[in-house]
Amino acid sequence: MLERIIEYYRFINRPPYHEKSSGFRVAVLATVLISVVAVVKYGAVGWDAGALVVIEVIAGSTFSYYTRDRANLLVKIVLSVLLLTVFFVFWTELGSSIYDLRYPLVKLFLCLQVLHSFDLPARRDLDFSLVSSAVLIAFAGSMSVSSDFLYFIVPFFVIGLASLYLGHRSSLVAQSDLFVPAKKSHPGRLLAVTGLAIVPIVLLIFMALPRLSGFNSPYLPMTKVGNIPKSFEPFIKNPGYKNITGFPANPLPFSPDSYHGFNSFLDLRVRGILPDGIVMKVRSGKPEYWRAAAFDRFRGNGWESSEKKRKDISSGGLPLTVTHPEEASRYNVRGLVQTFFIEKRLPNTLFAAYAPRDVYFPTQFLKVDSMMSVLTPVTLDPGLIYTVVSEVSDVTPEMLRLSTGAITPENLQKRFCQLPTMSGAVGKLAQSVTRESSTEYERAQAICDYLRNNYPYDLKVKRQGKDENTVEFFLFNAKRGYCEHFATTMAVMCRTLGIPARVAVGYATGEYNSLTGYYEVSARDAHAWVEVYFPTFGWIPFDPTPGCSDPFTFPNKDTTWAGFSLLKVMGKTVGKILPARMRRGLKRSGLALGRAISRLGRGTSAFARWAWPLVPGMLIALAAAGVFWRRRRRRANLPRPAPERADGTARREVVAFGRMVEALSSVGLTRRTAETALEFGRRADASLGLGLCVKAAALFYRPRFTREPMSADLDELEHIVDEIETRLKNA
Template sequence: MTLERAFHFCSLLLAAVAFTGLVLTGEIPSGLAVLGLAALAVTIARTIGWGGDRLVDRLVGLPTSVWTALLVAAFVSFGIDLLLISRDILPAAVHFLILLMVVKLFHLRHRKDFLQLYAISLSELLATAALTVDLWYAGVFVAYVFAAIWTLILYHLRNESEEAHKGPSPIARPVTRQFFWTTNGIAVGSFCLTLVIFFLIPRIGTGFFQKNRTELIRTSGFSEKVDLGVIGAVKLDPTVVMRIEFPDVRGPVQNALYFRGAAYDTYDGRSWGNRSATRRTLERTPDGVFLVSTPQAAAAAESGGLRQEILIEALDTTVLFGASFVESIKGGFQIVQVDGVGGLYLPFPTSARFQYSVRSVPDRLREPDRTTESVSYPDLIRQRFLQLPDVGSRVGALAREVAGDARTPYERARAVERHLQQKYQYSLDVSTAVSASPVEDFLFTRKTGYCEHYATAMVVMLRTLGIPARLVTGFLPGVWNDFGNYYSVRQQDAHAWVEVYFPGSGWVTFDPTPSVPSAAPSLFSRVGKVVDSIRLKWDRYVVQYSFRDQMAAAKSLREGGEKVRTEVSGLLSALTRGLASAKAWLAGSARAYGWILVGGLAAGALVVGLVLVWRGRGGGARQADPRTARQVAAIQLYERMLRILEAQGLLKSPGATPLEFARQVARERGEAARYVEPLTGLYCRVRFGQAPFSSDDDRQARELLAGLQAARR
């Protein structure tokens, strides 16, 4: 392929890569997508010689007035699209760019036309970045960088050729292997430089043109009122809702984790609500941290807390999740609200995935609460968390029967939890028909259900025993990704559990739902983990990369430099101490054994002197380097060949190498080449390649010289 054809191909490839990114976003109308793909396919096919010449030539031959009219029509369509159809500047601008690209593909006549096509392709790439943050954009971006480097280099060469010839001058030279690899090397270097610039540019916030996600992931179980059975609808949905990292922990967290969302204190017999739904705004510290006051906060210093980095998808709820119990939260938001049961909320749902940090303090039952039989609860706790509708006498009787001989509230709670785990069957195949008393129906009739039924039954049974309890909804940890060291939480990990109040410990987590065995990992699941891990790294270090991350990276570099400097300083100090010790040892040895050292040095000097005298008298002559002798013989034979050729009219120029001169002889005197080429090869092998020079080589060389000398006689 010539450089001229490569220039046209790379220009079209640049536009094709940018347009492909737009199509992959799924935001392009099918009609425009087909139009753009058809235009690119026809023009690329013509460029590489696969056909399409007649159609393209016919379109290229249209008058300039036609192209001007098409551009005006595209601009008018942009106005109509902006005002009446899309009513949004980003999609309208994208549609306009596609129309401009199609027009320009068939009107590449002058230098400015190519520059305009490059500007359109760059705008399309930027629009793609505004429309999506998915992982595949990385591939599109890398392909665009390589295509852009090739295009700009070839454009520069073409431009230089035109200026040198004072007019259009196609580059007829082919694309050589050296040019190919050099250009790719420049592209790789440019990409690496781009990465460095990306991580160094200060971050000031999200992009102005960033398109918000229009379809939020629908969740269940986190609204102000939760009907029994709503969580079961999502237990088969594998959609990822969040990914959770633990910066201070290597490997899966050993303790049971419950990522708390919403809590409910009021049960009306069929659904849960929250009488304390009024929310207050948390105070924000100067460094952006929101502190949450919980009964567990006092234990923070003892437990150390559990830090989490949570990347959450765009959900249809304002709930903020974190491992029980959240003590502080920090992220890119200005307002965080808390309700009366410890639920954390944003003022409104976000329209794109975001990241935040959480520090949690796990619940811990104090020994007095474990052993105390008679417990007095605060009035507010009794009023809010002992409320019960008419659930029937059988529920209370069952609770008392299960509690049996348990003496403390803790033992009664554990007895109810064990009873539900062991005597009932977990199943998602539960009728959604509304029952007059769902708890009675679960406990005495069906005896099967899922987490909501278990948790509701336990709360009701504990309240009949006079033990304050509430229902909590959230997520279990999900699947541990050992490639990325994080938990991948899906819709199917939605869960409901129970929190029981103890005066000295606060709220403590209980889970009456029996555990369900997880599926054995397969090759497909492991591949999925790798892909999901790469996707998390993309979101974490590219999409969500922030000024805080830059400061953390700078701090890490500074601390690393301090560590290296400390280690080097310690090494130098140890070396200095070692040298001082060696010096002291030598000084002591010299004092103790000085006469021995002097005698040894004198004997050594005498031996060295005798060797030098022996070599000077000719002993070394017998050890002459054989390699030098070989080279001398080869030089003498080669110089004799040059003298023979000079006598025959062929003179070697001073700047010519032996191989170049051999090719000159082959061109000018072909009959002499069969003598000159083997002689030259032998000379180069011995003179420069350190090859041996045997007696057979010497005999063969002399025969070749004799043949060369007789060639013109």
């Protein structure tokens, strides 16, 4: 019984054909190794585990090559047991990674690659390795947050296409030992020319494809963090400003390593310019300000939070739901998923669009105040990934105008209209600016527009006095400043009118990278803005700083056709190596071309809006046309039937000759469109040495040019075709 089971197992695992092409095997191995290195680079496993996978795949592929003609029954049994073990481990890890299934899946495919590499006797096994490597490179692409993924995807496609070509070539050779390749074939040259033609075509397609905001990843990725403290103090830990918990008596010394606003206070006397450099990348379906903290108490020369305690947010699992009993009620909000990829060490504040609700962060507890500023137990170190689902405001100016007349809670009015002793000139200016405004929204917007239009942005503004009021210094003395000055002045002017306002700090949206689909946030994107309270709708952001958009409120950067911004990136890169005069000429030409493309794009966009429903029908029509063309091409290789006779013998030669054409096509010899049956038979005999094809063609012609049935000729034709099919199958 056991012998029969073993024999049956050996029978069902016998390869139909042992792959002999070493070039095909080497190309597949190179493709697999590229995908393995890519997933290791983007954090699927550590470099030590990745190196072990590479060594094992190479060893397994070598073993498979030298044992391809053996049954290897014992090896297959061992691999089957190991495969079951791998699946058991996979299901175990799956339970602890329900928020991002990619990591256990990619580990599974890495293990499959290793195990499968020890059993690659046939072409189908190598094809499976190619499919598995495509899954791995897709994972690497999903985790890539920069353009360096091109260094993996380009060689992967080049070598992958070479693998497919070599595999197809090997399959043609395997079908007949007499297959003779074309003498003037240059596959390397053809591959190079095809590659050069494909690159610009793919680039144009990539730029033309819409980036639809609805196509969001269902995964909520985050990384694990070790050495998490069991408790932590409720204040911000800024790596650039250590051991400072209260507002300083003297101006805070500037640190180029971190933004001074990421503290428990905001000192408006600080002067300095942050260096450029990416601090994090954000994947989000909508541009927002990545808020870190907010301040409610104005000191005259700075801001601080009046809250000394924060609510603990804890949970045994994910997500961590952020709430606070004193949080202002908000209506007309919608969910927004954001994933943050930290690239430079940042304070222990949770950067997110206001207001964070569900947090996927590698800790089991957080702290939050009533202004929805969230603290984490650890600083945000490079490599950290976390995801936040925020409830962002979705109001319109009309909605905010209608909120006038609603009652603001007394405690909120008192807290966010607090002001120190200061000159009455600020209040008079606020009244003058808003004298024609009838609603709180219009007053806030009038102040915002006034500051934007009358005060320039300047990072090199002179220093104010140690105890000088920042708003008075900005409005009546310096008359210029940076974002903290603009935000503070607007908040104070709103408070003089009885409009609750506060200052928030964080990062601006950053620059959208159309190649990766991420917002790249640099250190210079550190920013301060204003949040104004409206009954029913809660806190609404305003940005009075000149040159800054306000994605929180109304504008929304359309990234649907952002692929064309690649031209801008390419232009900047090429422009650096060109002479100044040539750059100016190209710039003028580019502007003219851009205007023309813009007009064309608007027309195309308008056409696409109403033509979009026709796309499925067009695709179906193209598919049907392709099927019709293929069938017509196949029929062109078959002879045309003669008029049918009463006894049906006029059809037998057509069927028989058609069988011969199909048999020859299976070994790579197809009949040309303008080729007669005799010409095709001579070429087939010359290529394969059968000596039967010309005779079959002659017998095919004979009944087509006679009125009388010739059964003997038809029988002989069918016998010859049977012989041709038998020889080709046994070759």
